[in-house]
Amino acid sequence: MILSPDDTPRILVLGSGAIGCFYGHALSKARAHVTLVVRTDYPVIKVHGVNMLSESLGDQLFVPHDVIPSCHSYQGSYPDYLVVALKVVKGVDRVEMMRPAVGPNTVIVLIENGVEIENEIHDAYPNNQIISALAFIQVSRIAPGVVRHYAYSELTIGNYPGDVSNECKELARLLEIGGVPVVLNENITQGRWQKVLWNASFNPVSVLGGVIDTLRLLNAPGGEQLIRHIMNEVMLIAKATGNEIPADLPDHYIELTYKAPAYKNSMAIDWERKQDIEVEAIIDNTIAAAHRENIPVPYLETIKALIHMLQTQRELGLI
Amino acid sequence: MILSPDDTPRILVLGSGAIGCFYGHALSKARAHVTLVVRTDYPVIKVHGVNMLSESLGDQLFVPHDVIPSCHSYQGSYPDYLVVALKVVKGVDRVEMMRPAVGPNTVIVLIENGVEIENEIHDAYPNNQIISALAFIQVSRIAPGVVRHYAYSELTIGNYPGDVSNECKELARLLEIGGVPVVLNENITQGRWQKVLWNASFNPVSVLGGVIDTLRLLNAPGGEQLIRHIMNEVMLIAKATGNEIPADLPDHYIELTYKAPAYKNSMAIDWERKQDIEVEAIIDNTIAAAHRENIPVPYLETIKALIHMLQTQRELGLI
Numbered sequence: 336m337i338l339s340p341d342d343t344p345r346i347l348v349l350g351s352g353a354i355g356c357f358y359g360h361a362l363s364k365a366r367a368h369v370t371l372v373v374r375t376d377y378p379v380i381k382v383h384g385v386n387m388l389s390e391s392l393g394d395q396l397f398v399p400h401d402v403i404p405s406c407h408s409y410q411g412s413y414p415d416y417l418v419v420a421l422k423v424v425k426g427v428d429r430v431e432m433m434r435p436a437v438g439p440n441t442v443i444v445l446i447e448n449g450v451e452i453e454n455e456i457h458d459a460y461p462n463n464q465i466i467s468a469l470a471f472i473q474v475s476r477i478a479p480g481v482v483r484h485y486a487y488s489e490l491t492i493g494n495y496p497g498d499v500s501n502e503c504k505e506l507a508r509l510l511e512i513g514g515v516p517v518v519l520n521e522n523i524t525q526g527r528w529q530k531v532l533w534n535a536s537f538n539p540v541s542v543l544g545g546v547i548d549t550l551r552l553l554n555a556p557g558g559e560q561l562i563r564h565i566m567n568e569v570m571l572i573a574k575a576t577g578n579e580i581p582a583d584l585p586d587h588y589i590e591l592t593y594k595a596p597a598y599k600n601s602m603a604i605d606w607e608r609k610q611d612i613e614v615e616a617i618i619d620n621t622i623a624a625a626h627r628e629n630i631p632v633p634y635l636e637t638i639k640a641l642i643h644m645l646q647t648q649r650e651l652g653l654i
Numbered sequence: 655m656i657l658s659p660d661d662t663p664r665i666l667v668l669g670s671g672a673i674g675c676f677y678g679h680a681l682s683k684a685r686a687h688v689t690l691v692v693r694t695d696y697p698v699i700k701v702h703g704v705n706m707l708s709e710s711l712g713d714q715l716f717v718p719h720d721v722i723p724s725c726h727s728y729q730g731s732y733p734d735y736l737v738v739a740l741k742v743v744k745g746v747d748r749v750e751m752m753r754p755a756v757g758p759n760t761v762i763v764l765i766e767n768g769v770e771i772e773n774e775i776h777d778a779y780p781n782n783q784i785i786s787a788l789a790f791i792q793v794s795r796i797a798p799g800v801v802r803h804y805a806y807s808e809l810t811i812g813n814y815p816g817d818v819s820n821e822c823k824e825l826a827r828l829l830e831i832g833g834v835p836v837v838l839n840e841n842i843t844q845g846r847w848q849k850v851l852w853n854a855s856f857n858p859v860s861v862l863g864g865v866i867d868t869l870r871l872l873n874a875p876g877g878e879q880l881i882r883h884i885m886n887e888v889m890l891i892a893k894a895t896g897n898e899i900p901a902d903l904p905d906h907y908i909e910l911t912y913k914a915p916a917y918k919n920s921m922a923i924d925w926e927r928k929q930d931i932e933v934e935a936i937i938d939n940t941i942a943a944a945h946r947e948n949i950p951v952p953y954l955e956t957i958k959a960l961i962h963m964l965q966t967q968r969e970l971g972l973i
Binding site for chain 2: 540543544545546547551552555556557558560561564633634636637638639640641643644645647648649651653654
């Protein structure tokens with residue numbers, strides 16, 4: 336499925352949160368046929384498209400080729416790329432949601448957080464190529480049909496479990512045309528472990544610490560030390576799974592975080608807004624790998640149990 | 655200082671929260687001269703005394719022999735017993751608060767939570783006898799000058815660091831006259847470690863879990879396991895400090911907690927009411943002992959760092 340310059344690639348974006356809209360818009364700017372699957376904001380986006388607000392990129396209107404309420408409504412031949420930009424949370428059955436749109440040649444692109452999130456997709460669609468992507472970006476859906484973009488660096492992509500295919504390069508080309516810098520990574524699985532090093536430590540600790548920002552978190556008594564303990568556990572798990580992380584990455588991440596202005600991370604913001612938080616992909620999958628590899632993870636286990644208590648309380652409407 | 659039946663013991667109670675009022679009242683019923691040091695509710699209690707509300711004991715009015723705003727106002731000869739019922743929290747300098755009232759023969763009675771809370775008192779007043787007491791009781795100050803009593807079993811007392819003196823027995827006799835069942839404990843330090851086994855696990859976990867009640871806490875995914883991990887750390891620390899806890903106490907505590915109706919513990923309630931929580935006595939002192947004894951305590955350290963983050967956020971008025 337190498338597209339000749341004349342072909343118009345068919346792209347279906349599943350998930351119309353900030354991430355789905357942002358990358359869908361970029362692909363649309365590259366003249367791909369982008370269909371957007373929209374659940375909650377369907378009436379607004381169907382009629383008005385998505386307002387993309389950005390200081391650095393300028394405000395733009397994203398009008399998809401088509402807007403549909405679910406993959407069941409997808410018309411015509413199967414998409415060349417199915418871009419999945421759903422939060423990986425309990426109760427969202429990604430495998431079934433995408434099923435009507437997965438053709439024999441559809442490349443499945445997962446722009447999602449966490450580790451080992453590709454497994455269930457690969458198990459369900461073993462003959463489909465999977466591209467795994469890590470978004471280093473700050474975007475937020477601030478109202479129905481309105482996405483604000485704050486800052487981004489690159490989108491890192493590669494095939495799952497490794498390698499970079501021609502389809503992957505073609506996707507990168509389209510994204511670059513659309514204005515997104517792309518980094519191709521031959522070992523995207525290791526890339527996921529590197530990203531989760533930050534996410535599995537800072538994200539849940541921030542929520543548990545009272546939606547505390549990065550600098551107050553690091554400066555609280557024992558704060559930096561706790562982050563380092565959790566990172567150390569993630570390092571050991573990554574290594575055991577064959578995805579060794581450079582030994583100096585914890586220092587590097589912590590240094591960068593000290594240097595950056597204080598901010599609340601995405602999980603903290605989701606929690607504050609009473610939205611789902613990605614506990615399964617970021618924490619539970621990490622701990623599951625630790626158990627599989629017989630690595631003791633007391634820090635992560637404490638975090639996990641406490642987060643699940645908060646979720647219990649939230650579900651009951653008590654907090 | 656054995657009191658003959660004709661002597662009227664002079665008792666100064668420092669701290670007029672629920673605990674101080676409850677035991678001060680009991681000693682007052684035993685015809686001791688009870689002076690109450692009252693900080694926040696001074697105007698109300700000075701004029702009206704304390705209303706003690708209780709289903710099981712009946713509603714009673716506690717009018718102390720005298721009510722004073724600080725130990726500096728204490729008149730006449732030094733008290734026979736100085737009962738300290740202050741929360742052990744940062745910013746409360748117990749040593750200096752009690753200094754004006756500590757005579758050469760004053761017995762200092764500490765009715766407070768936590769471990770190793772006697773050390774600094776002993777260091778400051780090395781020649782004074784110290785009685786250490788553990789209150790197994792549910793009482794709460796529900797308004798200025800109003801204390802509600804819900805339930806209690808015994809007050810456990812003994813000399814610090816061990817033994818039971820005649821003065822200790824005399825205090826027990828007075829409390830029993832006042833209606834309080836007393837258990838004398840020759841090894842009160844071990845008793846403190848046994849009590850902190852519950853407090854260091856359930857209390858902070860409940861706060862971090864969103865002021866979660868005992869049963870939801872235990873039933874949350876990983877909840878009971880987290881409590882057991884923390885208890886296991888406390889068992890090892892207690893043993894290393896020479897205060898070995900019976901091996902079946904964790905099972906026993908957890909079983910009792912499952913059987914009791916769901917409730918929020920005192921630290922959770924204090925947190926909910928935006929009052930100080932006893933982190934230092936219950937968690938920090940426990941961890942300090944672990945470090946002294948070279949015992950790794952990852953679960954307790956995680957809890958401690960997170961609680962301190964919550965306190966940072968609370969101090970800033972953010973939560």
